[in-house]
Amino acid sequence: MLHRLAQFYQAMVIGRPRLTLAIILLLTVGLALGLPNFKLDASADSLTLEHDADLDYFREINKRYQSGDFLVVTYKPQDDLFSDASIATLKALRDELLAVEGVVGSNSMLDVPLLYSPRQTLTEIASAPRNLLTPGVDRALAKQEFLSSPIYRDMLLSPDGQTTALLLNLAVDNRFIELVRERDSLRLKRDTQGLTEAEAEELARVSQAFLDYRTAADTRARARVAQVRQIVDDYRDRAEIFLGGVTMITADMIDFIRSDLVVFGTGIVIFIIATLAFIFRQPRFVILPLMICILAVVMMLGYLSWVDWRLTVISSNFVALLLIISLAITIHLVVRYREFHAANPDWPQSRLVMETVRFMARPCLYTALTTMVAFASLVVSDIRPVIDFGWMMSIGLMVALALAFVVLPAGLMLLPKGEPRDRGDSSHVLTLRFSKFTEKHGNTVLVISLLAAMVSFYGASKLEVDNRFIDYFRKDTEIYQGLLAIDQRLGGTTTLDIILDADPELIEDLSSSFNGAGFGDVDDPFAEADPFDEPDPFERPEPLAQEDPFSETDPFSEKNPESPGARYWFTKAGLGELEQLHDYLESLPEVGKVQSLATAYKVGRDINGGQLNDFELALVRQKLPDEVKDVLLTPFLAESINQTRVSLRARETDPNLRRLELVDKIRRYAVDEVGLKSDQIHFTGMLVLYNNMLESLFRSQIVTLGGVFLGIMAMFMVLFRSATIALIAIIPNMLAAGVVLGGMGLAGVPLDMMTITIAAIAVGIGVDHAIHYLHRFRREFAELGDYLQCMHRAHASIGRAMFYTSVTIIVGFSILALSEFIPSIYFGLLTGLAMFAAIVGSLTLLPKLVLITQPFGREALADAAPT
Known part of the structure; x- marks a missing residue:
């Protein structure tokens, strides 16, 4: 089989190079036709865990409470914020933003009802709700209310009173939630139980429907952000304005990815040209490797476009990595070809090319396979973009390897052999210094390596995963500045929702108590004074069911949804628990704005001039106008299932923020101090999803590295047949x-x-050096039978290719420092550091270990060593 394959290869690539290159060109054009459909994905869903139950719960809660995404516009005018001019400007800005498609409302100083400016009775609130735009409103009192009231404090106005926020509410995309939940449930069943044929077809249909819908939704969202940004830009001459929110970050991340693709690709192509020209000084060895690199990228991007496989912020490095690795494979082939040409100038071109292919096929295949193992190990991660990145790179490496062994040989066959140029290359002088240092100071190499291992182990034990999302962006970007303004001035950025279910036993007790006691056991709120300034309905001798004005909503009726048994969280007992938890959350330094029904309870008490009993609470609910209910009640109460929601925002810039510790701390307090049962408490929100992703990193790191080492060890056993x-x-x-x-x-x-991904990638790429070095060392040992001489010759030959590829990879990865995304910068620089450590180890520690272990046999038995 292998013999026939070799014959076919020689007949096509060596015998018919023009036809071979024409086929490659046609295949590339066919794949490139899909490029107009190429898509990027920077949605929040693309950064969550695979099969994350918390993600599904998050979507369920968003749909239940209709808490959709929002855009935040921070506004700090040049004049006083409460001046006529500033308020007029803010109103004009708000009105323009409300006209944007997809914006269904706004929360701002101009919209929310004022309850304390001055303090109003319930009747006044119900009959004539006021806001900042109501004629005659005392703006000084309003400012004090925004700064200190339990409703608006830390939400709409910064502590210095100069920065406010426009919260633009976006419509909840219920269709998106339905489609993604249906798709994810089928995926989970597929991965755990298996699907029937009909279910598999349904999964394919739903997946495609979701992709199509999300593409259209993303387009609308990006257009919305662009329109909002255009409107905001018209006001920047009058105020300091920043735009924030998940939708805005997603739109900007798309721009970052697109920019990175262009910058990385262009920068690395320029670097490739300069590197090849400097190393080889022959146009053919610049043009052919460059062709291979570009063809690999175009073919892969075309393939991804045809199958609608989208690049994310993680896989945006895909182009840069594929260019670099394609070049590394090609450099090894070119170096070996030039060595053969220099040593055998009389050989015909066909023999030079074929001998190069025969000599390099096995080590290049294994180096590609080991690198593929490194990238394939990423698929064990729970993070979908990391999984996709692993598969993309694995496929890309196969394409790059095939192109290197087809395009370079076929291209060389179309060109004259020329004069050998390798004789003037003196780069082996540098690599020989490493072999001489290893010969003279081998023990020093071992000691330094041992110390480096100990320090590395200590440093790795201090690794953390709890990082700040804001630190992912440069300080001069609007994302960073907007997040900073919202976080420090307007109550925090990362949302955490605490969902509380009522205790069924308490509900039953409450219902029984009210049903058995009757109204006589309830404190009469109107015994001394009527806080609502209305006739007491209970003074009538007739039963309430006959003429009671509240007969349709009798707060104590068994059938009435206002019954304490059916509405536990809006009773005095339930609100007391909520208020205790609410106040505790506000006391935590890493927590910003907290919102819950407890806010309504505080306001109700203020209005009533003291305490509220259960009947008064029910009456307050009936009397509150819709404008107030939409702020105080609706977002926090699921009436039909006796569930309430406490929403808080964590301060990302707080140095004490530890997400998992925060959640655990809140849970302990709710159980130990408030008295809630553990199964009543659920956590959701972006903080939970982001923390889940971070927590999975440690597990993924261990599993990924373990998989890489086992896979590579197995390949070495097959290649060298030696443990x-x-x-x-x-x-x-x-x-x-x-x-x-x-x-x-x-x-x-x-x-x-x-x-x-750095450690796995570093091992996968770095081990290529070991394969090439040991493969050459074994061949030299079969000829010379002397370990020291073989070491020097290996350094002078394959060591040069290793040096070239390492410099190429290190500098190539360093180009990622031009990214706007801080993790990409770290990825590039740290991977470059890893590759530097790998090449130094391969040229010093590896040969020293070979000299110590003598794995190719004793020197006296050199003649019998395998070839």
Whole structure:
């Protein structure tokens, strides 16, 4: 089989190079036709865990409470915020923003009802609700209300009174939620139980419907953000304005990804041209490798477009990585070809090319496979973009390897052999210094390696994953500045919802108590004075059911939804528990704005001049106008299932913020101090989803590295048939990965969705050096039978290719520092550091281990060594 394959390869690539290149060109054009359909994905869903039950619950809660996404516009005028001019400008800005498609309302100083400016009775609130635009409103009192009232404090006005926020409410996309939940439930069943044929067809249909719908929704969302930004820009000459919100961040992330693709691709192509021209100084060895790199990228991007496989912020590095790795494979082939040409100038071109292919096929295949193992190990992650990145790179590596062994040989066959140029290359002088240092100071190499391993282990033990989302962006970006303004001035950024279910036993007790006691056991709120200034309905001798004005909503009727048994969270007992939890949350330094029914309870008490009993609470609910209910009640009470919602925003910039600790701390307080049962409490929101993603990073890191080492060890066993060789080959690369992880821990750089991939990638790419070096060392040993001489010759030959590829990879990855996304910058620089550690280890520690273990046999038995 292999013999026939070799014959076919030689007949096509060597014998018919024009036809071969024409086929490659046609295939590339066919794939490139899909590029107009190429799409990017920066949605919040793309950064969540696979099969995350919390994500499904998050969507369910959003739909239940109709708490959709929102855009935040911070507004800090040049004049006093409460001046006529500033308020007029703010009103004009709000009115324009409300006209944007998809914006269904706004919360701002101009919209919310004023209850304390001055304090009003319930009758006044019900009959004539007021806001900041109502004629005659005392703006000084209104300002004090925004700063200190339990409703608006830390939400609409900064503590200095100069910055306010426009919260633009976006319509909840219920169709999106239905489609994604249906798709995810089928996916979960597929991965856990299996699907019937009909269910598999339904999954394919739903998945495509969701993709189509999300594409249209993303387009609308980006257009909305662009329109909002255009409106806001017209007001920047009168105020300092920042735009925030998940939708805005998603839109900007798309721009970041697109920019990174262009910048990385352009920068690396320029670098490739400069590098190849400097190393080889022959146009053919610039043009052919560059063709291979570009063809690999175009073919892969075309393929991704045809199958609608979208790049995310993580896989946006895909283009840069594929260019770099394609170049590394090609450089090894070029270096070996030039060595053969220099040593055998009389050979015909066909023999030079074919011998190069034969010599390099096995090591290049195994280096590609080991790198694929590294990237394929990422699929064990629970994070979908990381999984996709692993598969994309694995497929891309196969394409790059095939192109390198087809396009370069076929291209060389179309060109004259020319004069050998390798004789003037003196780069082996540098690599020989490493071999001489290893010969003279081998023990020093071992001691330094041991110390590096110990320091790396200590540093890795200090690795953290709890990082701040705001730190993902440069300080000069609007995302960073907007998040900072919202976080520090307007009550925090990351949402956490605490969902509380009523205790069924308490509900039953309350219902029984009211049904058995009758109205006589209820304190009469109107015994001394009527706080609502209305006739007492209970003074009538007739039963309430006959002429009672509240007969349709009798607060104590068994059938009435206002019954304390059916509405536990709006009783004095339920609100007392909520208020205790609410006040505790507000006392936490890492927590900003807290909103719950407890706010309504506080306001109701203020209006009533003291305490409220259950009957008064029911009456307050009936009397409150819709404008007030929409602020105080509706977002926090699911009436039909006796459930309430406490919403808070965490301060991302607080140095004490530890997400998991915060959730655990709240849960303990709710159970131990408030007296709630553990199964009554549920947590959701972006803080939970983001924390789940971070917590999975440690697990993924361990599983990924373990999978990489096992896979690579297995390949070394197949390639070299020696456990000793497999072990000594992996040690320098384990050390390189350890140096990076340890360095991150010591420098305080946390693991995130990008840096989690560094260690596996570093091992997968770094081990290529070990394969090439050991493969050449074994061949040299079969000829010379002397380990020291073989080491020097390996350094002078394959060591040069290793040096070239390492410099290419290190500098290539460093280009990622031009990104607008901080994790991409860390990824590029830290991967470059890992590759530097890998090449140093491969040129020092690896040969020293070979000299110690002598894995290719004793020198006296050199003649019998396998070839």
